[in-house]
Amino acid sequence: xxxxxxxxxxxxxxxxxxxxxxxxxxxxxxxxxxxxxxxxxxxxxxxxxxxxxxxxxxxxxxxxxxxxxxxxxxxxxxxxxxxxxxxxxxxxxxxxxxxxxxxxxxxxxxxxxxxxxxxxxxxxxxxxxxxxxxxxxxxxxxxxxxxxxxxxxxxxxxxxxxxxxxxxxxxxxxxxxxxxxxxxxxxxxxxxxxxxxxxxxxxxxxxxxxxxxxxxxxxxxxxxxxxxxxxxxxxxxxxxxxxxxxxxxxxxxxxxxxxxxxxxxxxxxxxxxxxxxxxxxxxxxxxxxxxxxxxxxxxxxxxxxxxxxxxxxxxxxxxxxxxxxxxxxxxxxxxxxxxxxxxxxxxxxxxxxxxxxxxxxxxxxxxxxxxxxxxxxxxxxxxxxxxxxxxxxxxxxxxxxxxxxxxxxxxxxxxx
Numbered sequence: 252x253x254x255x256x257x258x259x260x261x262x263x264x265x266x267x268x269x270x271x272x273x274x275x276x277x278x279x280x281x282x283x284x285x286x287x288x289x290x291x292x293x294x295x296x297x298x299x300x301x302x303x304x305x306x307x308x309x310x311x312x313x314x315x316x317x318x319x320x321x322x323x324x325x326x327x328x329x330x331x332x333x334x335x336x337x338x339x340x341x342x343x344x345x346x347x348x349x350x351x352x353x354x355x356x357x358x359x360x361x362x363x364x365x366x367x368x369x370x371x372x373x374x375x376x377x378x379x380x381x382x383x384x385x386x387x388x389x390x391x392x393x394x395x396x397x398x399x400x401x402x403x404x405x406x407x408x409x410x411x412x413x414x415x416x417x418x419x420x421x422x423x424x425x426x427x428x429x430x431x432x433x434x435x436x437x438x439x440x441x442x443x444x445x446x447x448x449x450x451x452x453x454x455x456x457x458x459x460x461x462x463x464x465x466x467x468x469x470x471x472x473x474x475x476x477x478x479x480x481x482x483x484x485x486x487x488x489x490x491x492x493x494x495x496x497x498x499x500x501x502x503x504x505x506x507x508x509x510x511x512x513x514x515x516x517x518x519x520x521x522x523x524x525x526x527x528x529x530x531x532x533x534x535x536x537x538x539x540x541x542x543x544x545x546x547x548x549x550x551x552x553x554x555x556x557x558x559x560x561x562x563x564x565x566x567x568x569x570x571x572x573x574x575x576x577x578x579x580x581x582x583x584x585x586x587x588x589x590x591x592x593x594x595x596x597x598x599x600x601x602x603x604x605x606x607x608x609x610x611x612x613x614x615x616x617x618x619x620x621x622x623x624x625x626x627x628x629x630x631x632x633x634x635x636x637x638x639x640x641x642x643x644x645x646x647x648x649x650x651x652x653x654x655x656x657x658x659x660x661x662x663x664x665x666x667x
Contacts, residue, residue, distance in 0.1 A: 299564025484565025
């Protein structure tokens with residue numbers, strides 16, 4: 252008989268789900284609540300795990316809500332009972348391959364990017380009876396999809412992974428009639444006032460309006476160890492993960508205003524925050540005077556991270572100073588906000604107005620320089636990157652697309 256240990260947290264709906272699954276499989280388990288007992292919280296840290304639930308079955312770890320993987324490990328093959336709640340569709344169930352029917356159609360709105368911005372736009376557009384298509388070349392690898400834990404998204408109580416939250420959005424849009432396809436937009440033609448054209452490897456997509464909701468591209472050269480320790484001490488969002496580094500030592504790497512804001516947020520949780528700035532100063536007009544005054548924050552200009560290292564979690568950083576001397580820092584985590592993160596808008600070329608870093612220039616209604624073309628999320632410049640802000644952008648853009656397609660004099664909100 253298999254034995255299980257479930258690391259849970261108070262208010263976590265997926266912890267309750269996984270316990271119910273274990274009960275239904277007649278698997279006895281010991282529950283260890285990390286909220287009630289700090290020792291259990293530290294247990295997860297020591298194992299390099301930064302989320303709940305974590306279920307150990309005979310020593311094998313399952314991070315998050317993964318009933319199918321657990322069933323496969325346990326050799327459970329029976330069909331789920333009819334009365335059990337159906338799981339959220341996964342990416343393979345939501346996204347379809349491109350076919351000729353899609354190419355033959357003239358769409359009301361095409362969203363380029365299936366992240367929180369594109370999926371939110373699809374919810375509003377489809378519900379507003381616009382014929383809506385979402386194109387995403389890699390739906391499970393966007394910023395939200397790879398986020399280890401989300402605990403602050405409005406309306407979602409407890410904690411979910413970024414991918415789970417994204418799949419909820421996409422499934423909701425699909426329920427309203429959105430079509431999702433996996434493909435890559437190679438180029439665009441916005442020269443026609445009525446019909447916009449998007450070139451994909453399979454052919455040409457025609458649409459009356461476009462929402463550019465692409466994400467940001469990671470730096471071409473990742474730091475050694477970055478990918479290996481993502482979710483195990485490497486993070487890209489203080490709002491999501493700061494609480495996991497309470498009273499610990501972290502580094503913040505970046506030279507942008509976002510890095511300053513994130514370091515300030517982390518300073519409220521962490522024992523020590525070391526800000527690593529690769530250049531001699533922060534980019535743009537950044538006021539970091541408040542950050543400098545914090546007793547638990549130290550800023551290192553003209554330093555860079557050579558390598559992130561550890562056993563099964565982040566434990567050390569190898570740092571090169573301004574004299575190219577190498578230093579070893581003992582840290583518990585590293586938050587990366589390097590300027591190399593740029594919007595993936597190169598395919599647009601000169602079709603719409605963009606700034607020097609590739610962000611699409613938009614007005615307060617997210618309208619670009621081309622009538623009927625909107626942009627939001629990581630494709631436009633915002634003071635801070637958050638899933639909820641991208642989702643709001645999608646809603647605004649969809650209502651604008653509805654106004655454009657139906658030639659309304661005013662934007663019509665959806666109240667019910």
